[in-house]
Amino acid sequence: MKTEAVRGHLDGLLLAVLEPGPLHGYAIITAVQERSGGALELRTGTVYPALKRLERLGLLAGDWQSTGERRRRCYTLTDAGRRTLAEERTAWREFTEAIGAVLDTPARPARIRPAT
C-alpha cells in the first residue's frame, strides 16, 4: 500500500502495535512493518510526530527509559487508547464490509430499455 494510503490509518496502526505492551519509536516502526508483512510503505519519520500527537491526546503515555548507553522514549497504550483502538477496529470492519459488499457483488447485466 502506498505511503499516502497508509498515512490516513497511521494512528490506528500505532495504537494496534502497542496493544501487547510498551515499545519505543523504532520498535513501533518495525512492529508495523512486520505485522503487515512489509506490505505497508511507511515514511518512518512521520511516526514520531504522530506518537507525540497521540500522547497529547492521552491515548499513549510516554516515558524515557535507559537501554544500555542509549535513552529511548517508550510508549504505553492508555485506557483511553484501548477504547479508541476498539472503536477504530469496529469502524474499520464496518467500512471494509460495506466497501466489500459493493466491490464483491457481481455486476448485474445492464438493462437496455428499448427506444419507443
Add this chain to the structure above:
Amino acid sequence: MSDGSDLSDGSDKSGGNDMRDRCDTGGSNRQHPHPHPPPHPDPLVAYTEALGAALLGPARAKTRMLAEIHDGLLDATDAYVQEGLPRTEAAHRAVRDFGPVAVLAPECQRELTVAQTRHTACAAALCAPFLLVCWALARTAVGPSAAPLALLATVSTLLAAFTLATTGGVLARRFPVPRTLPRMVAWTGTGASVGMAVAALALACTAFMTAQWPLLAPAGALAAVSHAVLSTSARVSRRRLAPAAALSEREPGSLTG
C-alpha cells in the same frame, strides 16, 4: 520502505536544503543575514540539524522531539548495520526511510505549534490573577476606568481554559483543534501582557503619588514580573503564527474530528 520518489529526492542533503528553502519562503518572513553552514558530515546529524532549522517551537519540546528522531535514526542505522551494510550506507538508508525533511517538518511543526499555544495559554492562566489584583487596586485609585483590566483578565482566563481543554485530553480527542486558536491565544496573550505593563506603570505612578507603598508597590512589582513572563510567551507565540497555518482542522491520520 520508501517509494521511488523518496529514493530520488529524499537524501539527507537534498531534503535538508529543500526544507530550509521552503521555510524561508513559506514559514517565516524573517531573513537570515548569514548563509547556512555546510551540512554536517554525519548524515544523521545533518538530517536532524536540517529538521531543527526548519522548526519553531518551545525549546524544550523541540529538543526532545529532535533527540527522539535522532535516536530513531540511530536505531534504524544499527538495524541496517546488523543486516550487513557498511555504517555510512546504513545511515544514508535510514535517513531515506525517514522521508524528506520537507515532508516531516510540517508534521513536527503542527505538534510544536500546539505545544507553544498551550505554553502561552498556561502563562496567561497564571498571570490572570495578577491582572485581577491590579484591577482591584487600580479601581480604588482610578475608578471605573480600570474596567478594561478586569475584562482582559476574564477573556484571557476563559481562552486559556478553552485552549488547554481543546488541545489535550478528552475534548481534544472529540474535537479538532480550531484553526484560529493559536492566533487567538497569541493575541490575547499579547493583550494581557500589554495590560500588565499598563497596570504596572499605573500602579507605580499611583504608589508614588499617593505614597501607598506597602500596598501598591508589591502589586506593581508582581504585575511587572508576570508581564515579563507572559509577554515573552506571547511574543514567541506570535512568531510561530505562520506555521500555525499548517494546523489543519482535521489532523492527518487522526482518529477523531
